């Protein structure tokens with residue numbers, strides 16, 4: 001926006017000040033101000049949140065509330081090694097921690113009932129025909145909108161990095177790719193932060209994702 005157009009707007013605002021105050025009150029905190037609405041559901045993604053026993057590409061659920069608890073598989077074939085755990089803890093503390101989520105590591109995870117640990121990270125084959133390095137699926141839908149427990153599987157061999165962990169965690173809280181966002185954006189749009197595909201290793205949330213999270217939770 002050029003400086004002259006700002007000046008023109010400010011002159012008009014003198015006449016419309018009463019209406020402007022009303023508009024701000026109604027829209028404050030809503031994602032309409034964001035670059036794009038990439039929080040499920042959008043007009044391009046309304047498939048519903050369902051319970052799945054394994055990954056099938058269904059990633060369309062919000063998490064059930066603003067208290068975001070997570071657990072990392074600590075034994076058996078799907079356990080995360082120390083270096084993978086350190087990446088997840090760092091992403092949750094430094095990338096998701098500053099949002100309106102209340103993020104905490106759940107050392108006594110719940111896998112049943114109505115207050116399950118929200119996100120369970122596993123190191124595992126992704127199990128889909130496409131060559132994805134990570135996948136997110138809802139294990140226990142609370143409604144067609146929200147999931148009580150999401151599983152994130154990321155391949156071994158060094159794939160637990162900041163960008164992909166941020167990306168799959170984004171899906172676990174309802175964030176979508178550019179082609180499901182409204183207005184629709186390119187999947188490679190840089191303003192999608194770590195929800196861009198393919199995902200850069202060092203990418204974080206960036207402003208648009210944070211605005212959508214904070215408007216929703």
Ligand SMILES: [Zn+2]
Nearest residue numbers: 167171177197
């Ligand atoms: Zn994705």
